[in-house]
Amino acid sequence: MAPEPQTLRIGVLHGPNLNLLGSREPELYGTTTLAEIEDRLRAAAEAKGAHLEFFQSNHEGTLIDWVQSARGRFQGLLVNAGGLAHTSVALRDALVAVSIPFVEVHLTNPYAREPFRRTSHLADVAVGLVCGFGPLSYLLGLQGLIAHLRAG
Amino acid sequence: MAPEPQTLRIGVLHGPNLNLLGSREPELYGTTTLAEIEDRLRAAAEAKGAHLEFFQSNHEGTLIDWVQSARGRFQGLLVNAGGLAHTSVALRDALVAVSIPFVEVHLTNPYAREPFRRTSHLADVAVGLVCGFGPLSYLLGLQGLIAHLRAG
Amino acid sequence: MAPEPQTLRIGVLHGPNLNLLGSREPELYGTTTLAEIEDRLRAAAEAKGAHLEFFQSNHEGTLIDWVQSARGRFQGLLVNAGGLAHTSVALRDALVAVSIPFVEVHLTNPYAREPFRRTSHLADVAVGLVCGFGPLSYLLGLQGLIAHLRAG
Amino acid sequence: MAPEPQTLRIGVLHGPNLNLLGSREPELYGTTTLAEIEDRLRAAAEAKGAHLEFFQSNHEGTLIDWVQSARGRFQGLLVNAGGLAHTSVALRDALVAVSIPFVEVHLTNPYAREPFRRTSHLADVAVGLVCGFGPLSYLLGLQGLIAHLRAG
Amino acid sequence: MAPEPQTLRIGVLHGPNLNLLGSREPELYGTTTLAEIEDRLRAAAEAKGAHLEFFQSNHEGTLIDWVQSARGRFQGLLVNAGGLAHTSVALRDALVAVSIPFVEVHLTNPYAREPFRRTSHLADVAVGLVCGFGPLSYLLGLQGLIAHLRAG
Amino acid sequence: MAPEPQTLRIGVLHGPNLNLLGSREPELYGTTTLAEIEDRLRAAAEAKGAHLEFFQSNHEGTLIDWVQSARGRFQGLLVNAGGLAHTSVALRDALVAVSIPFVEVHLTNPYAREPFRRTSHLADVAVGLVCGFGPLSYLLGLQGLIAHLRAG
Amino acid sequence: MAPEPQTLRIGVLHGPNLNLLGSREPELYGTTTLAEIEDRLRAAAEAKGAHLEFFQSNHEGTLIDWVQSARGRFQGLLVNAGGLAHTSVALRDALVAVSIPFVEVHLTNPYAREPFRRTSHLADVAVGLVCGFGPLSYLLGLQGLIAHLRAG
Amino acid sequence: MAPEPQTLRIGVLHGPNLNLLGSREPELYGTTTLAEIEDRLRAAAEAKGAHLEFFQSNHEGTLIDWVQSARGRFQGLLVNAGGLAHTSVALRDALVAVSIPFVEVHLTNPYAREPFRRTSHLADVAVGLVCGFGPLSYLLGLQGLIAHLRAG
Amino acid sequence: MAPEPQTLRIGVLHGPNLNLLGSREPELYGTTTLAEIEDRLRAAAEAKGAHLEFFQSNHEGTLIDWVQSARGRFQGLLVNAGGLAHTSVALRDALVAVSIPFVEVHLTNPYAREPFRRTSHLADVAVGLVCGFGPLSYLLGLQGLIAHLRAG
Amino acid sequence: MAPEPQTLRIGVLHGPNLNLLGSREPELYGTTTLAEIEDRLRAAAEAKGAHLEFFQSNHEGTLIDWVQSARGRFQGLLVNAGGLAHTSVALRDALVAVSIPFVEVHLTNPYAREPFRRTSHLADVAVGLVCGFGPLSYLLGLQGLIAHLRAG
Amino acid sequence: MAPEPQTLRIGVLHGPNLNLLGSREPELYGTTTLAEIEDRLRAAAEAKGAHLEFFQSNHEGTLIDWVQSARGRFQGLLVNAGGLAHTSVALRDALVAVSIPFVEVHLTNPYAREPFRRTSHLADVAVGLVCGFGPLSYLLGLQGLIAHLRAG
Amino acid sequence: MAPEPQTLRIGVLHGPNLNLLGSREPELYGTTTLAEIEDRLRAAAEAKGAHLEFFQSNHEGTLIDWVQSARGRFQGLLVNAGGLAHTSVALRDALVAVSIPFVEVHLTNPYAREPFRRTSHLADVAVGLVCGFGPLSYLLGLQGLIAHLRAG
DSSP states (O other): OOOOOOOEEEEEEEOTTGGGTTTSSHHHHOSOOHHHHHHHHHHHHHHTTEEEEEEEOSOHHHHHHHHHHTTTTOSEEEEEOGGGGGTOHHHHHHHHHHTOOEEEEESSOGGGSOGGGGOOSSGGGSSEEEESSTTHHHHHHHHHHHHHHHHO | OOOOOOOEEEEEEEOTTGGGTTTSSHHHHOSOOHHHHHHHHHHHHHHTTEEEEEEEOSOHHHHHHHHHHTTTTOSEEEEEOGGGGGTOHHHHHHHHHHTOOEEEEESSOGGGSOGGGGOOSSGGGSSEEEESSTTHHHHHHHHHHHHHHHHO | OOOOOOOEEEEEEEOTTGGGTTTSSHHHHOSOOHHHHHHHHHHHHHHTTEEEEEEEOSOHHHHHHHHHHTTTTOSEEEEEOGGGGGTOHHHHHHHHHHTOOEEEEESSOGGGSOGGGGOOSSGGGSSEEEESSTTHHHHHHHHHHHHHHHHO | OOOOOOOEEEEEEEOTTGGGTTTSSHHHHOSOOHHHHHHHHHHHHHHTTEEEEEEEOSOHHHHHHHHHHTTTTOSEEEEEOGGGGGTOHHHHHHHHHHTOOEEEEESSOGGGSOGGGGOOSSGGGSSEEEESSTTHHHHHHHHHHHHHHHHO | OOOOOOOEEEEEEEOTTGGGTTTSSHHHHOSOOHHHHHHHHHHHHHHTTEEEEEEEOSOHHHHHHHHHHTTTTOSEEEEEOGGGGGTOHHHHHHHHHHTOOEEEEESSOGGGSOGGGGOOSSGGGSSEEEESSTTHHHHHHHHHHHHHHHHO | OOOOOOOEEEEEEEOTTGGGTTTSSHHHHOSOOHHHHHHHHHHHHHHTTEEEEEEEOSOHHHHHHHHHHTTTTOSEEEEEOGGGGGTOHHHHHHHHHHTOOEEEEESSOGGGSOGGGGOOSSGGGSSEEEESSTTHHHHHHHHHHHHHHHHO | OOOOOOOEEEEEEEOTTGGGTTTSSHHHHOSOOHHHHHHHHHHHHHHTTEEEEEEEOSOHHHHHHHHHHTTTTOSEEEEEOGGGGGTOHHHHHHHHHHTOOEEEEESSOGGGSOGGGSOOSSGGGSSEEEESSTTHHHHHHHHHHHHHHHHO | OOOOOOOEEEEEEEOTTGGGTTTSSHHHHOSOOHHHHHHHHHHHHHHTTEEEEEEEOSOHHHHHHHHHHTTTTOSEEEEEOGGGGGTOHHHHHHHHHHTOOEEEEESSOGGGSOGGGSOOSSGGGSSEEEESSTTHHHHHHHHHHHHHHHHO | OOOOOOOEEEEEEEOTTGGGTTTSSHHHHOSOOHHHHHHHHHHHHHHTTEEEEEEEOSOHHHHHHHHHHTTTTOSEEEEEOGGGGGTOHHHHHHHHHHTOOEEEEESSOGGGSOGGGSOOSSGGGSSEEEESSTTHHHHHHHHHHHHHHHHO | OOOOOOOEEEEEEEOTTGGGTTTSOHHHHOSOOHHHHHHHHHHHHHHTTEEEEEEEOSOHHHHHHHHHHTTTTOSEEEEEOGGGGGTOHHHHHHHHHHTOOEEEEESSOGGGSOGGGGOOSSGGGSSEEEESSTTHHHHHHHHHHHHHHHHO | OOOOOOOEEEEEEEOTTGGGTTTSSHHHHOSOOHHHHHHHHHHHHHHTTEEEEEEEOSOHHHHHHHHHHTTTTOSEEEEEOGGGGGTOHHHHHHHHHHTOOEEEEESSOGGGSOGGGGOOSSGGGSSEEEESSTTHHHHHHHHHHHHHHHHO | OOOOOOOEEEEEEEOTTGGGTTTSSHHHHOSOOHHHHHHHHHHHHHHTTEEEEEEEOSOHHHHHHHHHHTTTTOSEEEEEOGGGGGTOHHHHHHHHHHTOOEEEEESSOGGGSOGGGGOOSSGGGSSEEEESSTTHHHHHHHHHHHHHHHHO
């Protein structure tokens, strides 16, 4: 009988405005709330032997603090930085500083929106990118991250 | 006798460094303090049947929190985002998320200053823009906002 | 008893196509005619001790002639240059040449329209800018201009 | 017997320097005069049950006046704006304001000339574009316009 | 009695996706099929003493092969390169290599669509350009081409 | 007992050079062959009640032919266009023409490679994008596509 | 005794705002009026056997009319187009159309002013350029033009 | 005996992620901790008659608050804004608002890193810049600042 | 006696329109045919102990197929990609995928032609570049390639 | 009797390749040699009470040395920097460092030549610019410079 | 007793116009002469066990010669390239060719001056950069260089 | 028996830093010295009836002097301008001024290095370009030049 794989600990980071999910522009972002997304993520993670912790903030600095505190606590991160993905060099620096592999996710497809959403300060240092599938983007990104960590 | 128009509730947002008004670079920004501006705004609003609440912060995240909390509390916003107007996609996202009409104001005329002040992440989603009149920019923006809300 | 403030003489310049107001693209520009705007402006000005003269032309050169003739006749100008705001260096030169403070106004919010409307040859030499409030943009710009002239 | 189609009224606008046709740079623009072009256009139009009126001016403002006066008089416009096609937002605004479908024509092929002729402020709001065929550009543009109006 | 003008032989090239005409995005491209367009073109050509041959392919290389084979077979070409107009230097090279005058046509007006449709690798080496009239663009382009060839 | 969901038919498109998988630059693309990827995709699809068909070509035109033939045969497409994602307007046009929802996938993370891989002619018309997870990118993209089609 | 050289007829064109010379921004443009400049130019021309005619307008179209009328009347033109130098393709077209050699002059040095004054639609089709010497720019440009015409 | 020079009070600001020094990417940033840097800075300052106070935060707004509070407390600032140097107009505005001379320092050489690190919103309003020497950058910047303040 | 060096096997790839050599724009490309170039290349190669195989196609996909098939068959490639050099990321990817050293050649000097010929998707992954010498470019490129392979 | 104006001392600087005048591309630069130009300049200068000294070098450094040595020796400089005008910041720095007014001259009209000749590192710090008149450019520039110095 | 550290040999390079220090634009560059700077540098170096040699030239080529001769003679270089920092690829090449670590220094803060001073061909291959402190920039750069060399 | 072809005289120009060959960055430029390259070039030239003269300098001005002196002495030039290829308009001007055909060579492949090496001020006026083959680039360029001169 094969040994149990080690339980992975993964942090999930939600950036500005994601706490509004379910009520914010539902025609664009859907009606699922962040709590519902987290429930689905938790269930999917546990089925694959992974434990998740969640964090949301509208504050760039608070997000950076949390990323810094992630060292030693998580083997991987799932990051939806919201609007900060396009503007924050400091958040990028924090993610690089802690050297934890991360996957970038977006609910919507930024390439189908305003031009300033076509650049990301995170994408070129991420493992990979999933966008455009609504809440499912998180679930797919989680699978990609777990596979990456198991393979590493 | 015509019925009284409904009292409008309007939030006024001041971004980074506006708390310094009156002492900061007076040759550029004048000697009126933020409290004095707020007094004049409150008087003007009440004369038009509107009630104002004010908020100032130097923190992008705190400003976003406040914008999120504005839903259901205000029918319109008057926003002087200071330097964040040129850099914050997350603040723009918050303003769009809460779907409250807002007017962008600036004390100075950004087109007569450094090139990086010529772009705004807020202007194309605002109702309108008033800039260059010192404290009066707020008062004119308030009139424009009230008219827009009454007409809407 | 305080002395009456001096009567201000202010010129109001309407550029190309503004004579069509009320019938041109009403979903964008509204149904108020230019004559109605002028009536409202005149009333507001007289209440503040200012006298207005109006001028509209579709001809860049005629607008420049009028700006040149404004020296000595007006203490301030209210300028809605329409499409010329984005293309005319010569109109800018005329406004600078006569050294009369002016405020730039637009009925619509150019930042929410085509990209070529995001640059103005007038904005950086104007006192201030008001846009996006329909006919009210003129009224707010007039207030800003009068306050600027009274303060000067 | 099928009913006669309604007679279409179409305005033809010639911009700056087109009055020189026949003598101006004949190696580039040919030796046909503007009057000869108009005769050929008139004949072609009448064969298709359309009536034409012509207008030429070297003045942007005069061209705008004429476009404004076109409302109610013409169902379609054929526009050769000459050099103004590349520089005039105000002429574009006039054409959009009167909401009359128009076709843009050029005698020469601007893509084979100087780089600044590769942008047009009219093309994206025109029905279509015909260029490079000398005087025939007008005739082809007229056919395209009539077909568009009959189909509309 | 005037001698019959020589019969012109003209090739008509349809690029990628034009075989879908009639069913592809009918709100944009209309319901006329490519076969119907070809019938109308053939009739118009014969009335002017011209004989047409048609070719469509979704393959850049196949289109280039055909252009190369056109030497000696055709005096002129009518080219709707579809999306390749914006990206193919090799097709341009083939058209220049065979030295056969050609007219560029498009069903829609590319200036009213995405920005990447505003550049063409063909336009500056074409005789002329017709766009925006639906199937009629081909017919007008054909007239322009025949006139150019008769005049040459 | 709930009724079986309808079997989905999904086409999977592999662009140029993907037939080399397993031997091409293994340090970048891994050692899994395309056949192995297809086996894994087929198994995953069948578990979700979807049937897949695969197609690979190094020829832009052949890929376009196949996309055109997909109408009526598939409800969704999974597209890894390889290098054509950055250069082919014609492939984009084909995908838009057939109006079949598609997901764009890449084995590697193009944002971590050469600058010319940062633009895609497909991304803004895709449902979503998955990249950077090696063969797993296809599997995640398939899940996203199926969820999108089931939700649609 | 050597024969008298032929009298040259030269047109001098002043563009928008040059009628203000002497009173407009004297710290930038000096206190000499346009009439005084014309007197000095006339004297200098007569000493060299040339006759001058002057024309000023603030209207692009009127300037173009005058340039068109210059054919057959003048052998050379001295052109200070003011702000139109940077924006008018139509004036450039007129100057090219009449095929009269011209020299571009400016009172100030545009390279030491705003960036939008660094491009000229006239410079590359002019014989030469003189700028930065105040009224003397006209006199130097006249000498250059006469020498060019005598040499031609 | 020469009088003792006045004790200078200098504030030292560390931006996002600098609290990680010593453990963050040591091959890039070295193994010295921020506390060790501060000890060395304090010793160097005291030897030159200067007193230092230190402040670190990952929050833009907290950094701005601190800069605002610096007025009257410090004669000079030593600023390592980390990633905010490239993105924060609000921090720049705060530094300009308090009118305290400051020196910008970086541990690494940003010109040898990613392109987005080549622009700084602080450099053009700083006294000077020191970068690339690891912790020594702070010490050199401190010397430069003290010399500037003593000379001022 | 020194041992014979190993016979090198080299593939020579000609892209779109090169089959026309000798008849296509002879003033630009000369009158030598592709067959004649191949004869000269073959002779030169055999004198240096190398065996050549030639391939020409106007189809990007066919060229990619051939490059893929080159693995194991050739030690080096001589590539004249014609117009595809400027547009094809997929051909670049194929050349990189097979890991065979190649030299880029052009008959003409692209730097002396249109601007869009100044960028190449091949040059930065090639061993070297030879251009501007007509058919001799191939011969010089072959020498460079052989020397590179012998040295490798 | 009016006092003699002071004799002006003016330095004339010729940059790289100007020593070739008369033989270098005569169709572009004419057949007059540099010595002949200097004779004509000297005569013109003496008639206006100015003394000239000439210097030519092909070495940027040598030209800078000479500019440095000009302090105290000349009141004005006439500078034809040749190709260095477009590239040399160091020569610009030298001219600014010695604070001697200078006029920039060119024999040809750089705006009618290659694009890289459209920028000058000297023009914005020069008194004025004369170009396009062949050797006469020097004479006109000299007049402009003398007038500037006499007025100063 | 600790062994004496090895004496370091360091070359100091001054580029164009630095020989003017003390008299050139003193409001910008101060009144200290280059000899005085060198005396201060020499004293500081000897206190740290380093020996300096100085070299100044206005000639790019002479500076390159000197850099080339530095191999084997110096362990580090202190380089103030003046205006050449922004334009000279050849000087950069020389510095890279000799593989001697160097620090770039500037007396003034180039980021607060003209835009063309914002790029440096040296900065990305330097150890570090110090600017804006007047002569002290050299001293700070020297300290940084010595620390780097001792650490290396 | 065929007459001996005329002996060709060819000048070979080496720009800055090429005198360091053999010791400068050997991993990039190899270990062959410039003298060895010249020996190989001389032998190859004599075998083809050509005589070579060599010149190297690190001084732009000295290189220009030598190019000027080449008139009448050489029928062709082989030019490796080093870093000056990317920056020197003056060297380009000298090469154009003397009207001697030249070939541009580089030891390395500049397209595989820094972006600023992708532009050349020489390439568009050269006969051809050879790069990337180390010392062999000179030999191939020489062959191309001789063939060009013999054909001319």
